Amino acid sequence: MMDFLALAGSRYSMRSFADTPVPEELLEKVLEAGRLAPTAMNRQPQRIYVIRSREAMEKLQQVKPCYNAPLVLAVCGDTSVACDRPVVGRNLAEMDASIVATHMMLEATACGLGSVWICAFDTERLARAFDLPDTTVPYMLLALGYPTEDCQPSPRHTQRFPLEDTVTVL
Numbered sequence: 001m002m003d004f005l006a007l008a009g010s011r012y013s014m015r016s017f018a019d020t021p022v023p024e025e026l027l028e029k030v031l032e033a034g035r036l037a038p039t040a041m042n043r044q045p046q047r048i049y050v051i052r053s054r055e056a057m058e059k060l061q062q063v064k065p066c067y068n069a070p071l072v073l074a075v076c077g078d079t080s081v082a083c084d085r086p087v088v089g090r091n092l093a094e095m096d097a098s099i100v101a102t103h104m105m106l107e108a109t110a111c112g113l114g115s116v117w118i119c120a121f122d123t124e125r126l127a128r129a130f131d132l133p134d135t136t137v138p139y140m141l142l143a144l145g146y147p148t149e150d151c152q153p154s155p156r157h158t159q160r161f162p163l164e165d166t167v168t169v170l
């Protein structure tokens with residue numbers, strides 16, 4: 001069993017995917033990890049679209065090519081379901097979706113899969129391509145699969161600031 005810091009450290013953004021499909025049982029584990037994620041007031045506003053059929057992949061390709069990954073999860077949030085209390089001052093669908101996506105990304109690592117989290121896409125075009133309901137906003141794409149033989153982490157993977165740059169003890 002890998003300890004959590006070792007698991008977190010072994011994950012890197014994979015941008016070179018082999019053709020090998022993601023086994024069904026691993027997809028189920030990844031989705032289950034997302035289901036277990038905490039959400040504000042337990043509203044569970046996440047809406048996850050599994051993109052892997054040829055037809056869905058072709059639609060995605062028009063909006064955002066995802067490094068030829070064999071499977072992509074479009075992680076969305078239904079803003080009409082998410083916690084949106086005046087006291088918070090904002091709708092928490094994106095925060096909830098981020099936690100769900102993080103759970104899934106790290107479970108993918110635990111399953112021996114690679115992943116990359118993608119935000120650089122036109123959310124409105126994606127919503128139109130997949131005919132999403134009006135209140136369902138796509139926040140991130142999580143591309144999943146196995147690495148090609150020559151796949152390497154980018155130099156950014158090892159560039160992390162020391163804790164004193166990002167943590168203030170008061």
Ligand SMILES: Cc1cc2nc3c(=O)[nH]c(=O)nc-3n(C[C@H](O)[C@H](O)[C@H](O)COP(=O)(O)O)c2cc1C
Nearest residue numbers: 011012013116117118119120121153154156157158
């Ligand atoms: C919120 C967020 C958005 C990101 N968007 C993209 C993206 O659009 N395309 C991409 O190739 N990588 C994207 N990444 C991956 C980051 O570039 C990557 O995590 C960072 O450079 C650190 O590298 P590492 O993941 O290999 O450790 C994103 C990551 C996060 C957390």
